[in-house]
Amino acid sequence: MLALDIRNLTYRYTPKSPPVLHQVNLQVQQNEFIALVGPNGGGKSTLFKLILGLLPQQAGQIHLYGQPAPQNTQIGYMPQSMHFPRSLPISVQEVVLMGRLQALQGWRAWCSPKRWWRRYSERDLMLAKEVMQQTDIAHLAERSIQNLSGGQLQRVLLARALVTQPKLLLLDEPTASIDAHMERELFDYLQQINQEICILVICHNVRLIHDYATRVACVNRTLHCHENTQITPELISHMYGQPLDYLPQNSA
Numbered sequence: 001m002l003a004l005d006i007r008n009l010t011y012r013y014t015p016k017s018p019p020v021l022h023q024v025n026l027q028v029q030q031n032e033f034i035a036l037v038g039p040n041g042g043g044k045s046t047l048f049k050l051i052l053g054l055l056p057q058q059a060g061q062i063h064l065y066g067q068p069a070p071q072n073t074q075i076g077y078m079p080q081s082m083h084f085p086r087s088l089p090i091s092v093q094e095v096v097l098m099g100r101l102q103a104l105q106g107w108r109a110w111c112s113p114k115r116w117w118r119r120y121s122e123r124d125l126m127l128a129k130e131v132m133q134q135t136d137i138a139h140l141a142e143r144s145i146q147n148l149s150g151g152q153l154q155r156v157l158l159a160r161a162l163v164t165q166p167k168l169l170l171l172d173e174p175t176a177s178i179d180a181h182m183e184r185e186l187f188d189y190l191q192q193i194n195q196e197i198c199i200l201v202i203c204h205n206v207r208l209i210h211d212y213a214t215r216v217a218c219v220n221r222t223l224h225c226h227e228n229t230q231i232t233p234e235l236i237s238h239m240y241g242q243p244l245d246y247l248p249q250n251s252a
């Protein structure tokens with residue numbers, strides 16, 4: 001069974017505006033590690049929001065593990081950290097536990113702040129502890145998220161996505177505010193969990209994509225998928241409309 005099956009997906013934000021996504025098709029197997037690339041405004045985040053059920057589907061279909069999205073809650077989502085309201089006076093553990101709400105109620109429910117406050121079960125607490133250990137933030141559990149570095153916050157958001165026990169993990173520019181060494185560490189970890197979790201990651205770092213992704217989906221209103229070996233500087237330049245200066249040495 002496909003992890004993700006998108007057929008003829010078209011989306012426009014207003015009835016009279018041109019489609020942001022047009023006739024998008026994507027079939028993803030469970031063991032894949034797919035990088036989404038494309039220019040700003042190409043529609044990558046919109047595609048994630050449609051998969052998560054945060055935007056209503058207008059035309060086309062999205063199936064997750066054979067079920068129409070968004071009924072399936074087995075998706076972990078790591079948003080861009082700059083969009084996370086880090087001024088909230090809450091601890092790392094509380095942020096990670098929020099992922100349990102998503103696991104139980106879906107992402108739409110999670111987005112309603114009044115749902116954030118509930119009693120967590122023993123199992124919720126145990127799962128949060130486990131993922132905080134795996135992502136190396138257990139020592140930060142009681143710390144306020146207001147006092148974290150960019151890299152620490154990234155790991156908290158990753159832990160929050162993983163505590164849902166996802167079969168599919170969506171990451172929106174997870175390397176945006178971390179250094180090159182931490183980027184590699186994060187992608188090594190993603191590669192490790194990819195044995196059990198299907199991964200879709202929005203990323204502009206061509207070297208990382210080259211080294212870790214199994215396929216590359218170029219999103220610019222339409223979507224074209226390429227095997228990793230087909231990615232060349234010319235293709236990337238064509239997609240972005242300009243050359244990128246961090247191409248892998250051996251992709252020329």
Ligand SMILES: Nc1ncnc2c1ncn2[C@@H]1O[C@H](COP(=O)(O)OP(=O)(O)OP(=O)(O)O)[C@@H](O)[C@H]1O
Nearest residue numbers: 013014020038039040041042043044045046047219
């Ligand atoms: N809520 C919204 N209302 C109207 N238009 C929107 C909305 N959100 C996004 N758009 C528009 O939809 C298009 C696609 O945006 P989207 O954020 O999906 O692109 P992206 O590929 O993720 O871009 P980036 O790389 O800059 O994050 C853009 O033209 C954007 O201005």
